Amino acid sequence: MKRVNAITFLNNFVAGALTLLIPLLLLAQNVNLAEIGLVVSVLPLVFLVARLLFAAVADRVGWSHIFFLVNWPTTLVATAIYYVANSLPAFLAGKITEGLRDASYWAVNRAAIFDLSPGRAEKEATRNNAVIWLATAVGSAGAGLGIAYAGFSSTLLVLIVASTAVGIPAGMLWKTRKPVLCKNREKKLGMALDPRGKSKAFWWASVALMFNSIATYPLLTLLLPVFMQVQLGYSYLLIGVLFMLYNVVASATTFLTLRLSLSFKRVIVQSAIAFLASVFLTSSGLFFPALLFALAFARGFGVAFFEHLVAKVAKDSQNVCVDIGWLHVPMRLAEFATVMTAGFAALAVGYAPVFAATGVFFIVFSLMSFRQLQATR
Numbered sequence: 142m143k144r145v146n147a148i149t150f151l152n153n154f155v156a157g158a159l160t161l162l163i164p165l166l167l168l169a170q171n172v173n174l175a176e177i178g179l180v181v182s183v184l185p186l187v188f189l190v191a192r193l194l195f196a197a198v199a200d201r202v203g204w205s206h207i208f209f210l211v212n213w214p215t216t217l218v219a220t221a222i223y224y225v226a227n228s229l230p231a232f233l234a235g236k237i238t239e240g241l242r243d244a245s246y247w248a249v250n251r252a253a254i255f256d257l258s259p260g261r262a263e264k265e266a267t268r269n270n271a272v273i274w275l276a277t278a279v280g281s282a283g284a285g286l287g288i289a290y291a292g293f294s295s296t297l298l299v300l301i302v303a304s305t306a307v308g309i310p311a312g313m314l315w316k317t318r319k320p321v322l323c324k325n326r327e328k329k330l331g332m333a334l335d336p337r338g339k340s341k342a343f344w345w346a347s348v349a350l351m352f353n354s355i356a357t358y359p360l361l362t363l364l365l366p367v368f369m370q371v372q373l374g375y376s377y378l379l380i381g382v383l384f385m386l387y388n389v390v391a392s393a394t395t396f397l398t399l400r401l402s403l404s405f406k407r408v409i410v411q412s413a414i415a416f417l418a419s420v421f422l423t424s425s426g427l428f429f430p431a432l433l434f435a436l437a438f439a440r441g442f443g444v445a446f447f448e449h450l451v452a453k454v455a456k457d458s459q460n461v462c463v464d465i466g467w468l469h470v471p472m473r474l475a476e477f478a479t480v481m482t483a484g485f486a487a488l489a490v491g492y493a494p495v496f497a498a499t500g501v502f503f504i505v506f507s508l509m510s511f512r513q514l515q516a517t518r
Contacts, residue, residue, distance in 0.1 A: 142265065145253045147310035148208055149269060150276040152246050155216055155300050155307075157280030158287075159239065161384055163223065164366045165377060166293050167232065174367055178484030180232050181363050185476035187240025188247075192469065195248035196462035204249035204256070204462065205314040211245035213311045217304040224297040247469070251451060252462045264399055266448040271395040274441070278388030285381010339467065342516065346454045349509035351471040353447055356415070356502035357440060358476045359483040359495075365433075368492055373429065383430055387437040394441025403446055408511045412504040415439035419500030423493040439503065446510040453514065 167177045199207045219238040226232050251266060258265040287296030369375040369383065401407065418435040425432045455464045487495050 142254070142257050144310040144314050145250070145257065146269065146272050148212070148246070148307060148314075149250065149272050151303055151307045151310070152212070152216060152242070153273045153276035154280040154283075155220060155303050156239075156243070157277030157384070157388065158284035158296070158300055159220070159223065159280075160277075160362055161281045161284045161366055161381060162288065162293065162296060163232070163235075164363060165288065165370060165380070166223075168367065168370060169293070170227075172229070174363075174371075174484040174488055176229065176484075177367065178363055178480055178482070180229060180236055182477050182481035183233055183236040184240040184243065184362075185358070185473045185480065187237050188244045189470060189473035189477070191241050191244035192248045192473075193463065193466040195245050196252075196466040199249045199252065199462045204252045205311075207245050207249045208253075209308070209311040209315040212242060213304075213308045215239075215242035215245060216307050217301065220297060220300045220304045224294065224301065248462055248466060251455075251465050255452070255461060263445075263449045263452045266452060267395060267399060267445050270444045270448065271392045271441075274388040274392035274395065278385040278392065281388065282381050282385030285378050285384065288381070289376060289378035339464075340454075342513065343454045343464075343468065345509070346450050346513050347468050347471050349450060349506055349513055350447060350469065351475045352502045352506035352509065353443070354472040355475045355479045356499045356506060359479045360436075360499055363480055363483055364487060364492065364495065368423075372423075372492065383433060386430075387433055390434045390437035391441035391444075394438050395444055398442055398445065401445075403449060403511065403514060405511060407442065408446075408507045411439045411442040412507045414442075415503040415507075416500035419503075420493075420497045422496045423491070443503070443507060443510075446507065446514065450510050450513055 164177050164181070167180065172180075195207055195211060215238055219235055219242055222231065222235040222238055226235055250269070254265050254269060283299070284296055287299060366380060366384075369380045370377075375383070414435050418432040418439070422429065422432050422436075451465060451468060455461055455468055483495060
């Protein structure tokens with residue numbers, strides 16, 4: 142697990158930095174919010190298709206091979222594209238490559254955890270989310286600091302170095318880890334990708350996960366960075382620090398609540414915090430950071446529901462990588478649609494209704510995931 146966690150940290154250090162850096166870089170090039178949303182929305186659409194293909198291949202050649210052959214190169218290439226990008230088509234190419242990077246990582250990450258942590262997969266997957274948020278915190282803080290004091294180009298050079306370093310733990314897994322293959326690899330690739338035959342519980346779980354993602358993805362990848370810079374007038378450094386602290390709070394909450402039960406009381410607490418923070422976010426004034434951290438707490442508190450639900454419906458699958466990929470299809474379609482339209486919506490009706498809607502979506506996720514976990518016991 143140490144090498145998987147090392148890959149996780151480096152991947153999400155780069156991802157956290159790029160999530161903050163790219164919208165701000167586009168703003169600096171006088172691109173408007175709606176156009177930024179169109180660029181960012183490309184990533185989940187590429188992710189959707191590529192993840193299933195990488196998952197099907199991983200179930201036949203082994204998950205460790207995907208880390209080395211796809212995830213490492215695409216991480217490096219994406220950052221290099223952004224370093225030279227000076228037009229919307231170039232940024233679109235970067236987002237497409239980022240989509241391949243994210244797809245290759247998530248196609249095999251949970252399969253690696255399930256393989257390396259038998260008997261404690263749910264807790265290790267939840268712990269891995271804490272590593273993700275910690276890495277994202279460091280990446281976003283580094284991006285804010287780098288942009289403020291060294292500029293966009295120098296910050297991207299540092300990310301290129303970090304992307305290159307992904308190859309070290311990926312190569313170590315390639316050399317030492319015997320591939321764990323799917324239990325039904327005699328199936329043709331097309332048959333393995335066939336979604337028919339999945340249970341109703343599987344698809345209900347998929348819908349629940351979708352609501353979690355659309356409650357957080359448009360906020361973090363588009364709306365919050367732009368809102369803080371344009372509406373609140375925060376500096377690049379302050380935005381980076383706040384994103385860092387957001388992810389630190391989410392990570393710490395995840396670690397500290399690993400042993401707590403997934404009770405209905407927990408659902409009520411995380412739902413209430415997320416909804417109230419979302420509703421008052423735009424009018425919070427000096428208290429904006431406090432509400433931002435409240436959202437982080439709710440997200441960290443709720444991730445155990447997410448990971449337990451994934452494990453419940455997928456970890457014993459005959460094609461675990463592919464099934465986890467199908468589980469996330471509605472989520473990625475929703476991310477594409479919401480990010481593509483969020484910028485237009487914020488320009489048309491303002492940020493407040495859009496932020497409030499994300500709080501409602503988190504309530505739906507919490508209730509649905511709790512119900513599904515109770516039903517599958």
